[in-house]
Amino acid sequence: MSGQEDIRAAFDAAGLQATDVVLKKHNFLFRTGDQVKRMFFVRTGRLVMVRILESGQELVVQRADPGDLFAEASLFSDRYHCDAVGETDVRCTAYDKAAVLEALNDPAMAMLMLKAYSIQIRGLRNQIELRNIKRADDRVYSYLQSLPPDAKGWRDPHLSWKDVSRTLGLSHEACYRALALLDKSKRIEREENRCRLI
Structure with missing residues (x-):
């Protein structure tokens, strides 16, 4: 309990x-x-x-x-x-x-x-x-780091990315751009609503 x-x-x-x-x-x-x-x-x-x-x-x-x-x-x-x-x-x-x-x-x-x-x-x-993290990609990455990984390293916020953006104080457009940048720069791997840090 x-x-x-x-x-x-x-x-x-x-x-x-x-x-x-x-x-x-x-x-x-x-x-x-x-x-x-x-x-x-x-x-x-x-x-x-x-x-x-x-x-x-x-x-x-x-x-x-x-x-x-x-x-x-x-x-x-x-x-x-x-x-x-x-x-x-x-x-x-x-x-x-x-x-x-x-x-x-x-x-x-x-x-x-x-x-x-x-x-x-x-x-x-x-x-x-x-x-307080200024750059949106660093803020999203730090958020992902704070989530517990499963056995294969996937981290799932169990929220929509729109809800994640509200939690982080970002517009959802800024959050999606940050995810795309993290993916493009090979800092994360994305699959549906979950990510794995690289």
Whole structure:
């Protein structure tokens, strides 16, 4: 059981009321400026938290898969600062914000939440490091390096390249050009949606 699933199990054991939330692909769970009333765990599908930049480009702030906490940092805010949208059809478990904050008065529960936050902070630091790489081809290559290879060395992001580009803070055109350059310069080998480093 992951640290985040431990938190969900602890909430359930503590008797926190949970509600099911079902969301269709491309529908919004919440919008920027909405009041924060709940915290979420993703059960199935994938949710993304997106900020729209002045240029109109979408920047992915958080991506959550099954078993992940979602928008938990908003427990300490009155309003959401991003949009949350389903990248796929999604099913979530939602907990009332006030009840979660009350549960965190238990030191054991607070430690579980602190552990989950520290794991997410490491992931966000990695994302920031990638976005600070100036050249798009180097940024994409570094991203591919961070993915675990299979037995034959293939690395699969399990995302569309459009979603990868949003994660890296690139336009999808820049991401595709970077992939083509990496392929042409023999730094990677491509096959469908996966790559192998050369």
